[in-house]
Amino acid sequence: MPRSPRPAPPPGPLTRDLPPAPGVTLVDGGADVAVYAGHADGVELCLFEPGDVAGGTERRIPLLERAHGWWFGFVPGMGPGQRYNLRVDGAWEPEQGLRHNPAKLLLDPYARAVEGEVTWGPEVYGHTVDADWHGDALNRSDLDSRANIPRCVVVDDEFDWEDDRPPGHSRSDSVLYEMHVKGQTKLHPGVPPELRGTYAGLAHPASLAHLTSLGVTAVELLPVHAFTHEPHLVRMGMTNHWGYNTLGFHAPHAAFAAADDPQGVVDEVKGMVKLLHREGIEVILDVVYNHTAEQDRAGATLSWRGLDQRAYYRLDERGRDIDVTGCGNTLDLRHPVVCRMVLDSMRTWVQEYHVDGFRFDLAVALGRGRGDDFDPDHPFLVALRTDPVLSAVKLIAEPWDLGLHGWRTGQFPPPFMEWNDRYRDAVRHFWVGDRRGQAHGEPGRGIQELATRLAGSRDLFGDRDRGPTASVNFVTAHDGFTLADLTTYDRKHNEANGEHNRDGSNGSISWNHGVEGPTDDAAVLDARARTIRNVLGILLLSTGVPMITAGDEMGRTQGGNNNAYCQDNEISWVDWDLAPWQADLLETTRRLLAVRRDLPALRQRGWALGRQVHDDGTRDMEWFAADGDLMGHRWDDPGVRVVQMLVAGSWLGAPSALLVVNGGPDEVEVVLPPPPGGKGYRLLWDSADPTPQPPADTDAADPGPVAVPATSLRVYAAC
Numbered sequence: 001m002p003r004s005p006r007p008a009p010p011p012g013p014l015t016r017d018l019p020p021a022p023g024v025t026l027v028d029g030g031a032d033v034a035v036y037a038g039h040a041d042g043v044e045l046c047l048f049e050p051g052d053v054a055g056g057t058e059r060r061i062p063l064l065e066r067a068h069g070w071w072f073g074f075v076p077g078m079g080p081g082q083r084y085n086l087r088v089d090g091a092w093e094p095e096q097g098l099r100h101n102p103a104k105l106l107l108d109p110y111a112r113a114v115e116g117e118v119t120w121g122p123e124v125y126g127h128t129v130d131a132d133w134h135g136d137a138l139n140r141s142d143l144d145s146r147a148n149i150p151r152c153v154v155v156d157d158e159f160d161w162e163d164d165r166p167p168g169h170s171r172s173d174s175v176l177y178e179m180h181v182k183g184q185t186k187l188h189p190g191v192p193p194e195l196r197g198t199y200a201g202l203a204h205p206a207s208l209a210h211l212t213s214l215g216v217t218a219v220e221l222l223p224v225h226a227f228t229h230e231p232h233l234v235r236m237g238m239t240n241h242w243g244y245n246t247l248g249f250h251a252p253h254a255a256f257a258a259a260d261d262p263q264g265v266v267d268e269v270k271g272m273v274k275l276l277h278r279e280g281i282e283v284i285l286d287v288v289y290n291h292t293a294e295q296d297r298a299g300a301t302l303s304w305r306g307l308d309q310r311a312y313y314r315l316d317e318r319g320r321d322i323d324v325t326g327c328g329n330t331l332d333l334r335h336p337v338v339c340r341m342v343l344d345s346m347r348t349w350v351q352e353y354h355v356d357g358f359r360f361d362l363a364v365a366l367g368r369g370r371g372d373d374f375d376p377d378h379p380f381l382v383a384l385r386t387d388p389v390l391s392a393v394k395l396i397a398e399p400w401d402l403g404l405h406g407w408r409t410g411q412f413p414p415p416f417m418e419w420n421d422r423y424r425d426a427v428r429h430f431w432v433g434d435r436r437g438q439a440h441g442e443p444g445r446g447i448q449e450l451a452t453r454l455a456g457s458r459d460l461f462g463d464r465d466r467g468p469t470a471s472v473n474f475v476t477a478h479d480g481f482t483l484a485d486l487t488t489y490d491r492k493h494n495e496a497n498g499e500h501n502r503d504g505s506n507g508s509i510s511w512n513h514g515v516e517g518p519t520d521d522a523a524v525l526d527a528r529a530r531t532i533r534n535v536l537g538i539l540l541l542s543t544g545v546p547m548i549t550a551g552d553e554m555g556r557t558q559g560g561n562n563n564a565y566c567q568d569n570e571i572s573w574v575d576w577d578l579a580p581w582q583a584d585l586l587e588t589t590r591r592l593l594a595v596r597r598d599l600p601a602l603r604q605r606g607w608a609l610g611r612q613v614h615d616d617g618t619r620d621m622e623w624f625a626a627d628g629d630l631m632g633h634r635w636d637d638p639g640v641r642v643v644q645m646l647v648a649g650s651w652l653g654a655p656s657a658l659l660v661v662n663g664g665p666d667e668v669e670v671v672l673p674p675p676p677g678g679k680g681y682r683l684l685w686d687s688a689d690p691t692p693q694p695p696a697d698t699d700a701a702d703p704g705p706v707a708v709p710a711t712s713l714r715v716y717a718a719c
Contacts, residue, residue: 363398398418628671
């Protein structure tokens with residue numbers, strides 16, 4: 001941590017009118033310590049020797065200074081490597097939201113490193129529980145939790161960043177790659193065994209080579225904040241693999257590190273970011289600021305609940321949690337201390353770890369105002385937009401939560417980008433669900449919804465001058481089927497999760513193409529592979545910011561598990577042993593991303609509205625039917641499954657792009673429209689080709705009518 005000069009305090013316990021910075025700040029001769037506990041009667045800093053898991057070396061230091069709910073003091077000799085926690089005494093009035101218990105050792109919400117894990121047992125609950133850790137949450141427990149709680153650790157922020165600079169990719173050029181730090185390299189044969197599944201393994205040359213060969217511009221990492229495992233998983237002998245169960249917002253998750261000491265963990269994460277930046281790859285963190293690992297009031301007392309439950313959490317008039325997250329509690333960002341904690345956490349990750357942005361889990365929960373409804377001008381969202389540090393990084397909202405009126409896609413303010421679930425569903429319906437219906441003689445949904453998503457979803461992001469790059473286009477994510485499983489299973493297969501297949505979504509819009517699960521039927525396998533290529537093709541050629549889920553480019557399967565949050569094993573880990581069709585799919589993905597890079601017309605920053613952009617009559621975007629005429633009234637015909645999207649590039653000094661979509665079950669003769677300012681078209685990619693090669697380096701004359709195979713997608717460049 002940086003040291004700031006500070007004169008020795010004068011005699012007496014009360015020395016300052018205002019508290020120092022929250023957490024531990026190293027100063028000359030020791031450290032300033034400050035923690036918020038606005039309803040407490042007393043706060044103690046608890047110091048431990050390294051390696052003392054049982055807590056026998058505990059030394060308690062009362063924090064005697066107090067202002068505005070903050071308890072603080074100067075601690076002589078406190079420096080890097082010091083292990084510490086907190087204890088808080090005060091009223092025990094559960095129905096008033098007060099659950100202070102000095103028998104419970106607490107984590108500092110501003111801890112920069114966390115050592116050890118929660119040892120689950122009755123000791124970690126502030127109230128009395130039975131052998132199954134259940135209780136009425138009303139009676140205070142006298143069991144001491146010091147042997148069950150991880151230690152906070154003071155670390156030194158000094159790090160040799162060399163000439164590190166943020167890659168600074170524009171949103172229009174961005175391609176996101178959502179991955180799990182451990183799952184990405186745990187099985188990677190090119191990564192040394194001792195580094196597999198770690199931050200260092202992710203930054204190993206073999207891992208980086210895959211990312212750079214794809215051409216992605218950013219990795220979006222599933223949570224790397226310190227987290228713990230839900231009690232019900234612990235009882236089943238399982239763990240929370242995804243990490244959406246935060247234990248500390250300022251500290252990296254130590255279990256993902258090859259290093260085994262807290263300082264080494266911090267430095268390893270920084271080294272990972274530095275090496276990714278060196279390859280031109282940005283780092284975006286998936287952050288969980290909507291809830292914590294303490295669950296509801298029947299859950300454990302680990303930090304915030306013991307400090308000041310009424311400040312940190314949304315509570316009703318009887319002291320019970322208002323849960324819009326599905327995880328038991330909801331952080332209350334209406335409270336200035338909580339809002340500051342989240343903003344300070346983000347600044348830590350940007351300024352100390354050099355990350356390039358954030359994806360906010362259940363972001364609507366962060367913007368619920370005094371009336372509990374979502375407010376796009378919530379103080380937290382305004383602070384993000386005006387903060388000179390945080391407003392300069394990429395901000396991505398998951399635009400929903402589980403509360404009333406929780407679905408808010410398209411309603412976040414600029415400069416937020418948003419996960420576009422309307423895009424996800426439209427693509428799945430067109431290429432998967434509708435095709436399943438066609439196989440059973442059912443009509444499709446037509447082409448209009450897909451075209452809207454293909455053009456950037458202006459219906460969702462057209463207001464407030466947000467532009468098409470506000471849309472993060474995705475078809476799969478960590479939560480749900482992989483792309484391969486989307487084409488292999490009609491129903492989820494989550495039995496391994498121990499919940500009798502009741503967990504996970506029941507509405508995946510998937511299709512097994514006639515056989516549930518693995519098969520040797522060549523026709524079924526070919527049909528599945530083509531569907532995967534169609535989905536990838538649309539995703540990577542659409543206007544907006546595409547997001548690929550790690551492994552989808554190689555046909556990764558989870559065996560039909562669409563909720564693998566608790567599967568820290570081969571079900572979730574990326575498998576690098578590729579069958580021939582998977583190797584072909586990987587090359588397809590590389591080819592598609594190369595086409596996207598080569599055609600600026602597909603990466604528009606503004607809306608293409610059919611405006612004339614050239615004296616020859618060329619318009620920025622036009623839509624044609626199979627016969628080569630403008631779509632016109634055919635937009636409203638649900639039986640129409642063919643469309644051509646022509647995006648002018650000449651006004652950008654680049655080739656125009658033509659996408660031809662045939663979502664029907666039969667081959668169709670398509671008359672290509674006249675190419676703007678050119679003689680013809682050059683075919684760049686065809687989803688009907690399982691092993692695409694770069695196109696021949698020849699000019700193409702006007703091709704006239706072309707035969708477009710059933711259920712396929714093509715992209716041409718005008719020449």
